[in-house]
Amino acid sequence: MTAGLAVRCLALDALAVATSDLLRRHGVDCLLLKGAGLARRLGVDRVYGDVDLLVAPETVPAVRDALHAAGYRPTLPPEPYDVAASWHEQPFTAPGALPLTVDLHRGFAGVGDPDALWRSLRGPAEPLDLAGGRVLVPDEAGTALLAALHAACPGDSGKPVHDLDRALAVLPPSAWAVAGRLAIRCDAVPAFTVGMRLRPAGAAVAGRLGLSAAAEPASMWLAARRATPTTVGLAGAVELPGPWLRRLRLLARLALPAPAYLRQADPAARGGRWRLLRAYPRRTWRHVRWLPRGVRELRTARRRHG
Known part of the structure; x- marks a missing residue:
């Protein structure tokens, strides 16, 4: 990691803490989904470009009000992120000299029940000391679930699959067993299966969990392989x-x-x-x-x- 990227990641860590503290003062819990929390969990020197915070879906209006009052500005119109719509994240530009972004999540790609996702991740969440403060991050099973889901919907980036490789290498079998149960609970079995079966090690785990290729929708299978x-x-x-x-x-x-x-x-x-x-x-x-x-x-x- 270059010095410039390292400085930017430190600034993002400080932003994650500041935003988490801001929401906590308004009575809202949040989880840091990726960033420094994921890097430490995987034991890697990982570059990240924004702050991904997950909140309970019902708190989204209060969170947006709190962010707006603190000087955060949405980079897109509000329509895609209407509470009844299918969008699961909305970017906000944070106040300050640096152009830093907070992605507000009320769900995750491939998840059919965002309320169950929040409950599943928030319950066993663990504190992480970061940038002179503290944030909440998913536990090992939550990390395993998110790694597979992100690999199933990587966009145009190869990073999610590399994260999945590392997660398969360092997380214990018990974490993957719990992650499989979490995928059932939050209606994410197809995406979880697609992500896991991208790699031989993941396919072996999926087989032990009883997840077969029959659970892979063609559209998700194509998206995971970065089709157009x-x-x-x-x-x-x-x-x-x-x-x-x-x-x-x-x-x-x-x-x-x-x-x-x-x-x-x-x-x-x-x-x-x-x-x-x-x-x-x-x-x-x-x-x-x-x-x-x-x-x-x-x-x-x-x-x-x-």
Whole structure:
């Protein structure tokens, strides 16, 4: 880690403590999901770029009010993070000279029951001394669960899979057994299975837990292997139960998403109506360019899943 990155990580650690203290003064608990807590749990020198804090879903309105009053500003419109919507995180820019970000989580990718996730992680959470203060972090089983879930939905980063490799190497079998039960409790078995089966060591653990490849949805399987969003969206549409009209609506949202979604997915769409309007044809062209690769990826998924 370079000196500049080390200084930035120290600043993020201080921000994690300050934000946790701020929320605690407002009567809200939070957990540091990644960052220094994950690095210490895995025993690695890990670079991180923001502060990921998980809160109970019902506390989100109070948390946003507390952050706003303290000078934190959301970097996106509020629509994607409506309490009834499916978004599980919202970034806030922290006050201060450095451009540091706090990602406020009310759930995690692949989790169907965010309330159960909060209860499962908060109960056994452990304190961590950090930057002259203290934060709460998930225990070993919670870390194992999150490592698998993050590997199943890595975005465009290879870091989650490396974290999973390290977690499989250092966390005890008992932690993975509990993590499997937590995945059932918070409706995250498909994502947990996909993440675990990315690696031979994880597949062996999944086998001992009774998690087979049959629990892997094709769309998640593709996302874990960093397929294009076009491919993942098409696979997700095929998997939707019910009439084809629901699938057509999903495909329409993939091609022409709501403005709030587009601003979330494409930073170039933020900053005014003109930038938003230009983002739509750019998104369409991107899907067109991805089609040949998407066809290959879908064929691979078809051979894998039938």
